[in-house]
Amino acid sequence: MVTKSLAAKHKIESLDDRYHKLQEGMNDLKRKSAQAKLDKKELARDLATYESNFSERYVLRPSLISMLTGVGGIRKKMQMSGKYNDDGDWVFTDGSELGTQEEPEGRVGILKNSEIN
Numbered sequence: 001m002v003t004k005s006l007a008a009k010h011k012i013e014s015l016d017d018r019y020h021k022l023q024e025g026m027n028d029l030k031r032k033s034a035q036a037k038l039d040k041k042e043l044a045r046d047l048a049t050y051e052s053n054f055s056e057r058y059v060l061r062p063s064l065i066s067m068l069t070g071v072g073g074i075r076k077k078m079q080m081s082g083k084y085n086d087d088g089d090w091v092f093t094d095g096s097e098l099g100t101q102e103e104p105e106g107r108v109g110i111l112k113n114s115e116i117n
Contacts, residue, residue: 055061085091 082090082092
């Protein structure tokens, strides 16, 4: 009888130790998961600021707008327009041809009227 109660006591202690180890492991995983979520948010913030800082540092937006305006002015002076030819290539015309072709969906022309005008 004493042997059975000692064996039962030993088994209970063993299960209790195992439970505590598993509980510690779960708590550690929860801490790591929370830390990973915080790291992910921090990285997302950093990546968002890199693009903004690059643009501000090299004054990209004003430069691109001035280039687009310049190209638009040249295009208007030359009365050029563009369209797709039969091969699907974007070509410039001198504006003397009547009618214009719409750009096929999914294709982007070099210059679009909406971007220049």
